[in-house]
Each structure stands twice: as C-alpha cells, then as structure tokens.
Amino acid sequence: MASADRLKKELELFRTRSALLADLYGAAAVLGWDQQTYMPAAGNSHRASQAAALSGIVHEKMVDPAYGDSIAFLQDNADRLSAEDRAAVRVAARDRDRAVRLPARLVEDLTHAEAEGLAAWQEARSGDDFSVFQPFLERTLQLQREKAETLGYTGHPWDALHDEFEPGSTAAAVRDVFTPLGEFTVRLLERIRNSGHEADDSLLERPYDEELQEQFGREVASQFGFDFLRGRLDRAAHPFATGFGPDDVRITTRYDRNFLSTAIFGIFHEAGHGIYEQGLDPDQARSPLGQAVSLAVHESQSRLWENLIGRSASFWEFAWPRLSELFPDALGSVSRTEFHRAVNTVRPGLIRVEADEVTYNLHIMIRFELELALLEGTLEPAGLPAAWNELYRERLGLDPSDDADGCLQDVHWSLGLFGYFPTYALGNLMSVQLLHAHERDNPGLWDQVRTGDFSRLLDWLNTNVHRHGSMFTPAELLRNATGSDLDAGPYTDYLENKYGRLYGLTESGND
C-alpha cells in the first residue's frame, strides 16, 4: 500500500477504535452515575454484571493487536501527524500499554480483592475492628506491589500506581512539594493555636431547609458557570461528579439539614469539577484527548471554586444578601463578617473530608507517608493503626479515639487505590498557582467576584485548562498556564495572607 494510503488507513482505524472506547467509557459512566443516585439497592448484583461486561469489552477492544499495530505505526510516523493526532496517539498508547501489561489473571485478582476489600472495610469500619480489614489490606498490598512491578517504574513502586491518576508525577516530585508545605502548615497551625482566637462556627450548625440549600447551591453553581442545560445536580450519599461528554455532566451532593456547609460548599466543589467536564473540547469528545488530564488538575478546578472563590470575602460580598434572605431564621442576627469567619474556621480534626483549607493537606501527607511505607514493607499492615495515630498526634495534635475515625475512615485503600490521595493536595497547590496566573491577566478579578461576575475567570480557565483535555501532560498544562512548575509556595503564601489576617497573626511565616 502506498505510504499515504497506509497512514490514512491506520489513522482511520485508530480514530474509530478510540471513539468506540470513548463511547464505552461514557456508557459505563452512565451506569456508575445511576448506581450512585437512583438505582434501588437490590439492583446491585445486576449492575455489577453489566459493569463487568462493559469493562471486559473495553479491555478486549483495548488490547486488540490491530489497535496496537495502528498505534505503533502512528508512533513511528509521528512527524507526519498533526499535533492533535500525535497527542491522541500518545494518550492512547499510554492507556493501552497499561492494559496490555496487566495479565488477565492479575486484573481478575485485583477486581476480586476490591470487592472483598470493600465489604471487609465496611464491616471493619462499622464495627471499629481493624483486625477484620487487616488480612484484606495485606492481600491488596501484595497485589498492588505485583501491579507496580508489572507496570514498571524507575523510582519508587508507588510511582507506577500514582501515574495512573497523575501522569508523569512521582513520589519524589510529590515529596518535593509536600515537605515545605508540611513544615509551613504545622507552623501555621501552631501560630493559629497561639493566636488566642476561639474557633466558632456554631452558626453553621443550625436548621437550614434542604430545599433552600439546594436552591442556593444551584444559583451559585449557575453563576460560576455550570450549565444546567448540559448537566444535572442530584443527590448521592458520597458526592461526586461525572461526565458522559461535555454536553452531559452530572454533579451530586448530599444535604445535612443541621449543617449548612456540607451541601453548599459540596455543590461549589462538584460544580468546579462539572465546569471542567463541560469545558472539554466538544470536537474531541470521542477522542483520547477529550478526557480531563489528571485527578490533580480536576481537583484544582473543584478547589478553586469551592475555596479560593467560594470561601473568599469578596464572594460573600456578592452572595451574602441572597443567603441571608433565604435563611432569615438561622442567619438573621449574623453579620457577613461573622459568616465569612465561620466558613474559614481552622480547627484540627480527625476526619479528612471535614478538614479546613489549612489542615486538609496534613491529612493527605499522613496518608502519603503511610502508603509509601506499606508498599515498601517498612510498615506492616498490622502496625497501621499505631502508625496512623502517632502521625495524627505529631502533625495535628490529636489522638484518634478509635480506628473507625482513624485509619479506617477512607474507602480508598480497600478499593486498591494507592497513589490516589496526594492528588487532592496537589490539586490544592495547583488551584492557587492557576488563580495567581489568572490574576496577572485580570487584575480586576476580585472586583468582578464582588459583583458575581465570574465570566473572565471562567473564560481563562476554559482557555488555559478545560478545553485542552489531555492534549498536554499535567506538568505541561500547568507550565503553559502559569509559567511555573508545581510549587507549594503560592499555596503557603495564600494561607499566610488569608489566615494571617483572619487570625490576626503578627509574626509572618511567609518565607
């Protein structure tokens, strides 16, 4: 075949197959969304079979040698491809390589261990009995080590697992930003503790009508830029966001009628994820480029809207009149300043998902250190509770009263998700780097926020982050958008300025 014809043919095969895979991912995501929102509990067994059928088909289509041959040919002829096609082939090759490397036996064992691990974790957590989970953690670790060896790595075995969630990132790179971040945070917490300010966010723990919480959340999500014509907000026990393509993005939340923050900051957070998914390039919807690039970049978007905007004084200048109008009983005697202080209360706690902006990253760093040690074998699973409690004492000054609120609090490890936790904190760091870069282009940002005008910010994020999908690596994306590599400095500066002011801290920890 003439070389141009061959290129055309291989590109055609590549595009058709990767579009099919994208469609199947979308279908699987619909099943997952339904499972967590509307499916009756009894439907779980049918749904597990249906999801497994889709996974099996995806695997089959992915490892198909014909697809591999096309990818190899296109990689060999990369100089003849457009930049988009080249990037699409890179992303597809990476996904396929992982799928091909993992033998079917290992995939089955992992799936099996996941189902058993989840059940054991649920039982262990509800009965506060780590010993129930321990053998499953041992088995999962063994499989995760095997997975890491099979996938390959140059630094730490953890890198092979982490790379699935954060392409190109490594334990060494994470440690480089976590070390200064951890030192700064522990010092900042100490200064806050010594500031004499009493944390008081009791005004958030009053009766708030759920319908009105939802109404407020919807109004703000819309205002931020979440398009309800191309998405939905529903309820879920464990809130999440998912996209079936940029024109159909689903976000979820839960409501606590006696605690305002759960739903409203939850909605801001998921709206941030949703806005990212809606901002993906529709022309790439069925290409490997049409997916969000990494978990940390995703989290940078949710955290930006939830925290950097949603907990800012400027935002509440805009939103306070509406909120206090909706909840006259709960908020009638509260001032905007009191409310803003309440939603920015810093208080070390045992539970990650309830943590504030300052302490949150400490929860992540503890998990990061522990999972490295567990994978290395320097920490035995049996020693996890004691090691966990020791770190909480050292970093947060707290003593977990039990394992249910200690090392059993998160579902991740039961599902074999190692290398995942740090993406939450990396997202926090990136969120400030991105917002600072935007402020250089748009110095009037906070004046706009005060009037509820988020259009320039949204446009900048779309141009610099969302629409690129997986065109660039996370590191390239961050560098293109901000001019910098991943860096903890902007985040610590942000904390210093914000909490220095809120807690009247005299000594600057900004170094």
Place this chain on the structure above:
Amino acid sequence: MASADRLKKELELFRTRSALLADLYGAAAVLGWDQQTYMPAAGNSHRASQAAALSGIVHEKMVDPAYGDSIAFLQDNADRLSAEDRAAVRVAARDRDRAVRLPARLVEDLTHAEAEGLAAWQEARSGDDFSVFQPFLERTLQLQREKAETLGYTGHPWDALHDEFEPGSTAAAVRDVFTPLGEFTVRLLERIRNSGHEADDSLLERPYDEELQEQFGREVASQFGFDFLRGRLDRAAHPFATGFGPDDVRITTRYDRNFLSTAIFGIFHEAGHGIYEQGLDPDQARSPLGQAVSLAVHESQSRLWENLIGRSASFWEFAWPRLSELFPDALGSVSRTEFHRAVNTVRPGLIRVEADEVTYNLHIMIRFELELALLEGTLEPAGLPAAWNELYRERLGLDPSDDADGCLQDVHWSLGLFGYFPTYALGNLMSVQLLHAHERDNPGLWDQVRTGDFSRLLDWLNTNVHRHGSMFTPAELLRNATGSDLDAGPYTDYLENKYGRLYGLTESGND
C-alpha cells in the same frame, strides 16, 4: 474431544456468551431509561453514540461464528440437554438468526431511516403536514419490505416483521381474532350510542394535586405487588417500563394536574409491566430465558392491572375511600358509583392512547389493516391520510379534523415499527383469558379485590406467566395457563357483561 466434554464446552461457551449479551442488553436499557427520564436534552448526541456503540458490540458478539457453532452443536444434541437449556438455545438461535440474516448495510439503512423518519414525523406532526413525512414513509416501507424478504416468511411479509415482537404470530392468526372482535365492537358501540346514556367524565377533569396523584399511584402499585425495593417510579414524557433484571425495574408516568386518569391509570398500567419484569426468574436473569416472552403477553399484564382490576367496581370499593380522602375538593361531592362510571366512560375519539376499553381495539385494527395494505403496496403512502380518515369514519363514526390527530398521531411507523400495533390488542384479549383462567382456580377473587388483597392473583400470574420468562412460546404459555388458544370470545363477553350493565343495554350482543 470426548462427546461429553464437547457438550460441556459448548454449553459453557453458550452460557457465557448469552450471559454477556444479557448484561449488554441491561446496560443498554439503563442508557435508554436515563435518556427518557433524567438526561438533559443536550446530552442526546453523546447518548446516541454510546447506544450505537453498545448495539454494535451486541451485533458483533451475536453474529460471532463461534457462538453460532455452539448453538448449532447444541441444537444437534438437543435431546441431551435439560428442558431449560433446550429452550434457551431455541430462543438464542432465533435471536441470532435474525441478526445474522440482516446484512450490515440493511441494518445501517434502517437505523438511518429511523433517525430521519423520526425527525420528519416530528416536523410533519407539529406542522400538521403529511407531505413532510410521506417520502420518509416511502423509504421506510421499502426497507421494511426488504427486511421482510431477508428474514423470510411463509404467509404475508408482515409476518416476518410481526414475529420480532410476537414470536410465532402471523397476520392470518391476528385476523382470525380481529374479525369477530371488530364486528362485535362496532355493534356494541352502536348499542351504547343508542342507549340514551350521556357520557360524563367531567369529574376527572378537575384540579388534582400532582404529589397526591403520585402518592395514590405508589400506594396502589405497591398493593398490586410492584416492589419499590426492587424498582422505581419516575417521570417521563412518554411513559414506559423497563427492566435491567428482576431486581431493578423502572416504571415511569406523566401527570396532568387537570385530569386524574393520565397518571393513576398510567401507573396501574406500568406497574403491571413492572410486576411482570420483577417476576421473571432471577436464576435465569442472565439467560435468554430471563426475558419477557412477547409484547402481547407483556401488554396482557399491564392491561389486566389497569383495566380488568383497576377499572372494576370491586377495586374501587377498596380504593375509593383512600382516593376521596386524598382529594376532598375534587371528589367530596362525588359518589363511588359516579366515579366508577366516569372511569369507564365509552366515547369514540380520534386518539388511540386516550381510548377506552371498548374503542381501543378499533384503533388497533385500523392500523393493522393499513400497514398490511402499505406493505403489500395496495395502498400508496400518498393515500394514507384519506384511507385513515375513511376507516375512522366507518368504524368510529368520526372525521379526523387533521392528520396530526389522524395518521400522524403515533410515532411507531416513523421508527419502522410495523407489525407492532396489534400486540396491544392481543394483550387485551389475553388479559381476559388469563384472568378467567385464574378465576377458575380462585373463585373468591373479587371478594379479595374488594379488600385490597391481590396476593393470590399475583401469585397465580407469577406461577403461570412471569416466572417462565421465555421458556415457552407465547402460544404455549397461553395454552398452559388457560387451556385455550388465543380467542376474542372472552374479551367480547367481558365487554358485553361490563358495558351491558353500565349502559343498561337490554339486547344481548353476546353471541
């Protein structure tokens, strides 16, 4: 390979593949349900790709020669199989045979014509302009004729199309029951018209709170036997029921706040479909036997609960106190007898989906005759509106004012659904045959209905219909359950007795 080993191997391959297909059907059904309930309209294009991807995979797995070889081997060794395996192979062979016969080019043309036909029909209907739809109807008919020739038939080409919905049924068989049914119905209508009774169901057209309509519908559906722990009720513009397996069955309805019947009889109807789906044998959930056997049998279940039970005087003895308690404003001055008469008003109308028990089948018979003529070519598409109007004049004494409420009222033909309409009327006939058979076993039925006890009826339907799934053909199922073949007599007797009494008809038309 030793023969026993070969049998074992082929059975294993057969079961694995048919289970995979069942899982993929389930996944596709989830996508379809979401599309009609919660999907934002903008998501349609993504959803079309996802659904097409699943259809493509189903087709690929279905026509795979290895699956065909297994089926052929098992058919050749049918005497060595259990009755269940033999039936499963029969059903799978039938499904596969249809898939294999249709060439990919024809399937593509049909899919294409369906999408274009639907859009043209929507435009034609909203603009009341048949000429917009006519060329698409011509194209669809041409493809349906080609499909019929490809699939093969012995009697009428219509049989090949109808067989997909009603295995084993034919135009000749349908005509055999439609002829006496039609003659009886036209005569009964004439007698009702001459009875001097004025139809008055205006009490149904009052304001009825939607939430309370839903509450009442849920209560009755539960009482009938729909299990909300294994199913859901949601809203949809075009109500339907669908099952992803017996433990996850979704029914839908729509509400009209100024017309009570839409939602409540709609919920009874869909609950009947849902109860059938929930009653399928869970042990066969992933086998070809685990699906409902035909559209007519399905409709017999929805109609039985909607009409035979739901519009009976005995049922309203049970349900009236609750309904009148929920709607004191609308029903405070209405008696149970007046209400029962209102929900059994016979009034010839132009619209099939609004028709009563007496006239409904006439709408179906008109469509049956027309689609036979269209397929034969004895009626040209251009002549459809005139032929339609002529039949409505002749059978129902009505003159369609326009085509939107005439031959453009139903979506079916635009989607290439020929051979489908009669299953609605066949379901009506079967519903009475089944209920009469049940009454022979359970003479106290109506006393039970009067107290809201549907347990013996439900149990009988489950034992005689639901749990068999596709183990028997529809004709076998009906014969096993009732001792009779399909027969219009019980239905005409039912109408004669019920409406003779309601309309005080002196002359018996019961022959």
